[in-house]
Amino acid sequence: MDNSANSQHHLVNDPPENVAEEPQENYLNEGKGLMSWLTTTDHKRIGILYLLTITFFFCIAAFAAAIMRADLTTPQGDLVISETYNKLFTVHGVLMIWFFLVPSIPTVLGNFLVPLMLGAKDVAFPRLNLASWYVFVAAGVFTLYAMVAGGVDTGWTFYTPYSSTYSNGHVISMAMGIFIAGFSSIFTGVNFIATIHKMRAPGLTWMRLPLFIWSLYATSIVIVLATPVLAISMFLVMVERLFGVGIFDPALGGDPLLFQHLFWFYSHPAVYIMILPGFGAISEIIATFSRHRVYGYSVVAFSSLSIAVLGFLVWGHHMFVSSQSVYAGLVFSLLSFLVAVPSAIKVFNWSVTMILGRVQFTTPLLYAVGFLGLFTIGGLTGLFLATLAVDVHVHDTYFVVAHFHYIMVGGMVMGYLGGLHLWWPKITGRMYHEWWGRIGATLIFIGFNLTFFPQFILGYLGMPRRYHTYPPEFQFLNVVSTAGATILGLGYLLPFIYLIVSLKKGKKAPDNPWRATGLEWTTSSPPPKHNFEQTPTVNEEAYAYKD
Amino acid sequence: MGHLSQEVHEAYRDEVQEKRTGYLGMWAFLSSEILFFGSFFLAYAVIRSFHADAFREASGHLSLLWGTINTAVLLVSSYLIAFGEKAFELRRNKAGMLSWAGAAVLGVAFLAIKFYEYGEKFHHHHIPGLDFKAEDFQHPQGAELFHFLYFSMTGLHALHLIVGVCWISGMVLWFKLRKGRTIQTTYVTTAALYWHFVDLVWVFLYPMLYLIRP
C-alpha cells in the first residue's frame, strides 16, 4: 500500500514513553463521556462496545465451566448437586455460543476492520449497527434474567419434548434471549453483506480483498440464511411451553425430530459462523508474519464460500442415532465428508504460505500455529463423527465434547485472540508486552490440549456427555482434564491482564507496527473518526509483500 | 468528499451508491425473512403429512370468503405501493403520498378483517392450547395443531404487516413535513420492498391455510 498519505503521522513511530494525552484526533477521543459511546454510530466504537459485552459474557460462561470441571474431579460430583450441574452446562453452552463465539470475531474485529479494510468511512447502515448492539444487550438481559431467576437445565440444544414440556427451568426467558440475539446477528450480517458489496474503495476488486473480508462475507451469508430458522425453532418451543400445544410433542400429535431438523439446520452452519471468521483472522496473521501472499489466494477465498454452502447440507449428522431414516443418514454422512475437503485445502495452503515466506515469531503467529494444530485435530476427529458406525458409538459422548471444543476453542478462540493481538495496536494505539503475549499463547495451547485430549479417550471409553456423576473408571482422565483446565484458565487470565495493562503502560503503537499490507494499516493508530483522511485507491493485489 | 451533500448519509460517496446499498441490504434481510417464514412452512408441511385429514377438516372451519378478500386487498395494496414508488422517483410526490396512504389504509383493512376472523375463532372456542373445543372436530389433535399453525403464521404475518403500516404511514407523514424538498429514493425503495415481501408471504399462506378445505 502507498504509505505516503500518512507521512504526517511519522512522529509516532518513535514515541515518548507513557504519554497520558493522545495528541492526535482519533475515534477514541473525539467524543467524551458515556453518552457519546452509547449513541455512537462509529463502527469502531461499536466494535469496542461489543468487545466489552462479549468479554463479560465470556467470563460468566468460563466461570460456569470452571465449577463444572472442579465438580467432575470426583465420580460422585461432590461440589454441586445434579440440578445445579445441569444449569451450569446450559449457561456455559448458551453464553459461549450465542453471546461469545458467534458474535466474537464478526462483531468485534469485523465491526472494527471491515470498513477500514474496504477503505470505507463506515459500514453500510451505521444506525442498524448500533441497533444490533442494543438488541444484543437486550437479548443478554433476558438470558441473564433466566439465569438469575433460577436457571435453565435443558442444555444449549433445547431438545424437545424435554424443553417444551418437562423442564422446570426458565426456558421461555432464555429462549427469548436467544431469539432476540438472532436478530442482532442478522442485522450484523446484512450490514456486512451490503458493506462488502457496495462500499469498497475504488480499485478494490473482489480478488484484491483481504481473506478476512472473504471469510466474513461467507459468515454473513450463513448468519443471514440460518439464524431465522433458529429463531422459529425457539419461538415454537416458547409457544409450546406457554400454551401447551405440541408441534414437537408426540403426545399431542407433533414430532420431536422436527425440532432437531430445524435446530440443526441453524446450529450446524452456526459452527461455520463461529469458525469461518477464525479462518479469516488466521489468513491475515499468517500472511503478515510470513511476509508472503497467502498461497493459493483464490482457492482459500472460494473455499470459505464453499464451506458456507456445504455447511448447510450436513445438519443430519447430528441425528444419526435419533431414529431419522437410515437413508437420510447415508446422505448426510456423505455430505459431511465433503465439507471437510475445503477445510483441508485451507490448512495445507496456510502451512505452505509459511514455508514460502519468512516466518517471524510473534504472539499472533504463535496463536496461528496453535490454531493450525488444534483445528486440524478438531477437523480430523470430525471425520470420525461423520463415519456412521463410529458415530453411533461416540455420539453424545465426551468424544463429541472434545471434538467441538477443539474446533471452537482450539480453532475459533485461538483465531480470535490471535486477531485481537494482531490488531490491538490499531484498535488501541498501544503495543502489548510481547513476551507476556508469547507465554500466554503457549500456556493456552498446553492447557487446552491437557483439558480436552483426555476427553477423546473418555468419549471412546463411553462416558456420555452432560454427566454429573460417572463410573469411577473414568476418574483418572477427568482429573487430568480438570488439571489442564486450570492451566487453560491461567492462560486466558494472562492476555486479560497484560492487554489491560498495555492501555496505560504500553508503548504507543506506530501506524503499521508489523509492516503489514492492507488498508487498515495505512491510517493512523488509532484511526481517526472517518477512518481515512481521503478515500484510498487500491491498485495492487492483497498481501503484496515485497521483501 | 466532494459529493457529500445533506441528502446522502455520511458513510456513502453518493446517492446512487446509497440507493444500491439500500436495495441490496433490504434484499439480504428479506432472504433472511424467506427462511424465517420458510421454517414455518416446513413445520406446516411436516405436521400436515402426519395429519392430512385433520388439516383438511380444520381448514374448512376458516372463512374462505374473508381469506380471499384479504388476499385481494393485499394484492391491490402492493400495486399501490409499486405505483407510488414510481411516482416518488419521478418527483410526483403528491401522487406518491396519495397511493401510499391508500396502501396503508388497505393494510389496516386487512388487519381489521384478520382480527374479525380471530374474533370468530375466539367465539367458537377454537383457540389452540387455551380454549379448544375438541368436539367440533373429527380429528381434534391434528385440528388443534392446524389452528396453532394458523394463529402463529398469520399472527407473525400480521405483526409484519403492522410494522409495514407504521413504516409506510410514517414515511407519508415525513414526506408531508419535508414538503418541497427532494426525497431520498433509498428510503422509498426499502419500504416498498418490505411491503411487497409481507404481501408475498400472504400469497403463500392463503393456499396453505384456506384452500385445502374438503
Place this chain on the structure above:
Amino acid sequence: MLSHFPQFLLAQTDADAPALRFWPERASDMAGHVDAVFIGLMVMSALIVLLLLVLLGYALFNYKRDDRGLGLWIAKSRWKLETTWSVIPFLVFLGLFAIGAKLYIDSYDPTEEGREINVVGRQWMWQIYHPEGKMEHDQLHIPVGEPITLVLSSEDVIHSFYVPAFRVKRDVVPGKYVRLTFTANKTGRFHFFCAEYCGTNHSQMDGWVTVMEPEAYAEWLQQDMSGQDHLTLAERGREIFHAQGCSGCHEPDSTVHAPRLAGVAGSRIALQDGGFVTADSGYLRDSILLPGKDIVAGFQNVMPSYQGQIDEGQIAALIAYLQSLDSEDSDVSTR
C-alpha cells in the same frame, strides 16, 4: 466437599471394573468392526498430523525465505499440489463413508432381527420386559451369541440406550418404537447408559447388561420370580385387554362395530382414506393411543384414546398379546 479427591486412583465401587482403562471392552459382533474403522481413522489422522508437523517444522525452523528447493518446487506446482490435497482426501473420505455406511446399515437396518425384549425409558430409569414375563429395571440379562432386538420406547422425553462395550446406541424417541439389534459375543457385565440428556438425574440413568450362557439365561428366566405373576408378557397383555375394556368392543359378541383383532398383527390393512398399512408394533401402538390417526376401512372413529390411561409397559404387553394371536383364535375374532 472434595473429600474423595485424594483417593481418585483407588476409587472403585464395582469389583469387576478396573480403576483405569484406555480402551473400552469389546463384547459384541459390532464392536470389533467399529474398533477396526476407528483404528484406521486414527492411523490416517496420525499421518496427516505428521505431515502437518513436517510442514510446520520446515516453515518455523527454516525461517529464511525459501525460494529454492522445496519452496521453488511448491511455487511451481501450485495446481498440482492443490489438486492433490483436494482429490486424495476426497477419495479417502469416500472410502471411509462406504465402510461406515455398510456397518451402519448392518446395525440399524438389519436383515434379521432376534429375540425381542421391550425396554421402556422413563425419567430416570430403564424398565425391561422380557417376553417370558420377567421384568427388571436398570438390569438387562441376555444370552450370549444370539441376536437380540430391543424394542425401545419412552414414557416421557428422549432418552438414548447406549452400551459402550457393544458399540451400539439408539435414541429412544417418545411416541414411537425404536428397534436396536445386536449380538453379544462375550459373557460378563457391561455398563449401559442413557446418552441423551433427559433431565436432573440423567447421569444416574444407567445400568448393567449381563450377558450369560444360553443355559444360564434359560435358568435365570425362571429364577427369582417372587413378587411377579408368572405370566408371560402376552398373557399379561390378555389380562390388560380385558381389564381395560378392550374386549368389550373387540370381542366377537360385541354390539359395537369394531375391527377384529385376531391375526391383525403383521397383516396388511386397508385404511379408510384408501391407503394401506402394515400392522407392525408401531401401528398397533398408534391404534391404542391415537385411534383416530389411521382408521381401518369400513369403521367409524369411535374408539377413545388410551393416552394417559396405560403406560408403555402395558402397551408392550397388549401388543405382545395381539402378536400372539393368529387369525384362527376365537378369543377376539368378530365372526
Place this chain on the structure above:
Amino acid sequence: MSQSHEDMPSNALLLGILAALMVLLGAAFSLVWLPHGPWKPFLAILIAGAKAALIVWIFMRARYHDHTSWLFIIGGIFWLAILFTLTFADYLTR
C-alpha cells in the same frame, strides 16, 4: 439523481400485473370446487409461486436492478429448498 424511465415499470405494466394477479387469485379460489387429488396442493402452490414471481419481478423491481440482489433472492429460495429437500429426505424414507 433523477431516474430514467427505463429503470421503472410503465403504468400500463403495473396495471397489467395487478390484473394478472387478480386472475391468478381467481384461479386459486376456483380450485376449492375442483375434485380432490394429490395434484391440488401442488397446483395451489404453483399458482402462489406464479403470483410471487410477478410481484418480485415487476413490483419489487428485480428486473430493473443490478444482478447482485438476485444473488439473495435466489439464495433465499435455494436455501429454503435445501431445508425442505433434506428434511423430507428423512421423513419420506422412514
